[in-house]
Each structure stands twice: as structure tokens, then as C-alpha cells.
Amino acid sequence: MEILLVIIVLIVVVGGFVALLYNRLVAGKNQVENGWSQIDVQLKRRHDLIPNLVEVVKDYMDYEQETLTQVIAARSGAVNAAKGGSREDQIKAEGILGAALGKLFALSEAYPDLKANTNIANLMEELSGTENKIAFSRQFYNDSVLNQNTRVETFPANIIAGMFKFALHPYFEVPEEEKAPIKVDLR
DSSP states (O other): OHHHHHHHHHHHHHHHHHHHHHHHHHHHHHHHHHHHHHHHHHHHHHHHHHHHHHHHHTTTOGGGHHHHHHHHHHHHHHHHHHHHSOHHHHHHHHHHHHHHHHHHHHHHTTOHHHHHOHHHHHHHHHHHHHHHHHHHHHHHHHHHHHHHHHHHHSTTHHHHHHHTTOOOOOOOOOOHHHHSOOOOOOO
16 A cells, blocks of 8 residues: 555656656747747738838939849748748848848938938837847747746756757857858948
């Protein structure tokens, strides 16, 4: 009878421990998904602002059509990745878009008429604010990914993670294109 009681207590303790680890893994996965949702909201806002900015800027930047074309193509790639691509595809596409926007911002500094236009100034300010929110959202997401990936990889949670197929999540890293200084050629 005592052995049966010990076995029952042991099963309850082990079951409780497994349930605790599983719940922590689920909470971590949900935290990562919440972080990605916050990024997604800001990226949607960015995607919505870019066509307005390009439309207003193109009248001023006659000689920089290549830059505008790059921004439009990068936005299109980012929107398509958001609709049907993997998270890694979205991260890559957003990096390309960020680099194209950085070049557009740098070029706009060289055009005094452009800088003086109120509509452009307002759009640039909104886009800059959105870029800051994206940066904060990236930080939150990456912190959540770090915590969850640590849970998934450390013992004994890695056993439970493997049993229930919890996977590692990708970081939202700054692509190499964004790390390089922006080169502006004004001919």
C-alpha cells in the first residue's frame, strides 16, 4: 500500500512538473507571437505610408527615379512576403525595404525644396515615428524570442519541447544592407 502511495505521489509530482514546463513553453510561444503581431501592425502602417511619400517626392526628385523605383519594388516585396511568405522571408523583405527607405531619407536631405514641403515633412515625420515603433517592436520580439528559445533549448524543458514540437523562432535581425552606411550619389 505504501509503495502504491509513493508511486501515485511520484506520478502526480512528475505530471505537475511536466504541466508546468509545458505551460511555460506555451506562454513563451504566445509572447513571441504577440511580439510579431506588434511588428506586423507597424509594418502595415509603414506599407501604407510609403505610396503617399513616393507620390509626393517623385515630383521633386527628377534625377532619382532609380531610388523611388527601388522603394516601390521593396515595398511590393515586403507586402507580398507579409501576405504569404514565411517569417524569415518577411524579415528579409523588410530589411530590403528599410535600406531603400534609408537611401530615400538620405537623398531627401540634398533637396532643399523637398525638405521645405510641408506634406513631405509630415509624411517623413510619420514614417520616422513608425520606424521608431518598429525598432521598439523588434526589441520586444527579439527579447521574447531569446526567452522562448532558451526555454526550448535548456534541460529539462527541452525534453517537453521536443515531445510537443516546440520549435526555435527566428530573430528579427538587421540585414547587412541596413548596417552599411548609405551612399548618396548626386552626380
